Amino acid sequence: MGKLVFQAFVxxxxxxxxxxxxxxxxxxxxxxAFKTSS
Incomplete structure (x- = not known):
């Protein structure tokens, strides 16, 4: 689990x-993108 969090952080x-x-x-x-999506 910790490895997955680290990969997400990287x-x-x-x-x-x-x-x-x-x-x-x-x-x-x-x-x-924010204006067109809202």
Whole structure:
């Protein structure tokens, strides 16, 4: 179970790192996705 949690943590960290690299573009896409879904 602990291994699964660790893998999820690593996966989220990679996603966050990618989001930071993309910067404003990713936040713009997230805003757009949030507005279209609601």
């Amino acid at each position: 996966y989220i960290s990679v996603l966050l790192e990618d989001a930071l690299k993309v910067g404003f573009d990713s936040s713009f896409i997230l805003d757009l």
